[in-house]
């Protein structure tokens with residue numbers, strides 16, 4: 001059944017958040033045949049752009065990478081009404097439709113005199129992404145094109161840069177700062193956990209040499225207590241002077257505006273099924289019967305009218321995955337791909353993809369990729385030698401089993417492609433561990449029949 005044939009499909013659809021997931025949702029709606037009204041509102045007052053280049057190309061690509069160029073299609077043209085520089089401040093859902101209250105974003109309350117206070121629609125897709133965490137007002141963050149612009153200028157004047165956090169973004173920023181300004185910028189990175197890229201556990205430790213070779217003072221197991229204009233004070237009282245302090249300590253889903261409308265996890269994420277439908281009905285409470293991931297009927301429309309009017313996509317979600325359990329947002333690839341299933345569910349189609357969590361990164365001259373979900377207690381098998389210039393990988397296996405839960409690759413594009421295929425099946429793949437540990441053996445050849 002196509003959307004055009006389905007009389008129960010919503011006619012007016014409002015997409016809130018004009019980042020990657022929001023832009024892709026608008027384009028998917030048109031691609032999947034929605035001919036009704038589409039509205040798009042976004043808090044930033046610029047067209048949608050891509051975030052990964054902000055850190056990777058902070059100094060060599062000053063203009064934003066516009067998504068209209070990257071996606072070869074313009075969501076602003078595909079939508080009927082676009083409001084940029086406008087923030088959603090609340091959501092009300094009832095059996096007849098949704099109402100989103102809106103206000104001018106930032107400190108420009110009079111900037112949009114004709115702005116209505118509320119926008120009504122038959123359904124809403126929430127794609128408001130995430131907000132960087134920053135416990136220290138004197139520290140900067142890098143999340144938006146505007147942050148990148150001001151950070152570029154601030155780094156140009158700095159002699160001592162402290163980055164708090166040695167995760168993906170902290171590592172990328174340390175890489176570009178140390179490479180662009182090697183003779184005059186001292187870069188110190190402070191990480192509270194035991195090693196760099198802590199999401200990788202002990203495997204992150206295998207990247208420590210890269211930091212040292214780049215001339216970065218990486219200090220792990222240190223806790224920042226306060227930040228002021230002159231630097232950082234650690235919890236043990238030690239002082240580290242800096243002209244510029246950048247917090248790269250993670251992000252949380254930007255869902256405060258949904259308070260009272262949808263239940264959220266403590267970190268702000270909203271739990272959704274494979275189609276981006278919330279697992280708690282905004283009117284009726286928990287959707288207990290939908291926790292069976294094979295049950296799709298309730299997320300395709302009729303039985304739960306209020307819930308069927310709300311979808312969430314991208315960094316705001318914690319998505320149920322048959323293979324990986326609960327998958328948190330924060331993945332560019334998910335924001336790119338999930339809108340296809342979300343739109344299909346909204347328009348009455350049942351097909352859903354279950355993309356594996358996938359993060360990519362460029363650090364210290366290396367191309368990194370993480371597929372899947374390293375679990376606590378998983379056993380790690382190395383594939384190749386981390387000192388080998390031709391690259392290496394780490395494989396995580398569920399305890400006492402040959403079930404592969406995650407793959408991390410360094411400069412091994414063929415393993416990235418293989419991991420994508422391995423995690424496309426319904427179940428986690430089972431590999432012969434000995435064969436998989438040999439970098440000369442193709443990963444897919446290690447698959448047990």
Ligand SMILES: Cc1cc2nc3c(=O)[nH]c(=O)nc-3n(C[C@H](O)[C@H](O)[C@H](O)COP(=O)(O)OP(=O)(O)OC[C@H]3O[C@@H](n4cnc5c(N)ncnc54)[C@H](O)[C@@H]3O)c2cc1C
Nearest residue numbers: 017019020021043051052088128129314315330331332335
């Ligand atoms: C510097 C940086 C580098 C990154 N690099 C990588 C990488 O290498 N690999 C990777 O996998 N991921 C990376 N990510 C993460 C990736 O960019 C995100 O997962 C992705 O952008 C999520 O898309 P989204 O559309 O859900 O959210 P966003 O891109 O955050 O877009 C959400 C939009 O909604 C707007 N908004 C928020 N609240 C409201 C509101 N109340 N009303 C209206 N609009 C609102 C926001 O202003 C924003 O424009 C990076 C992120 C950053 C910041």
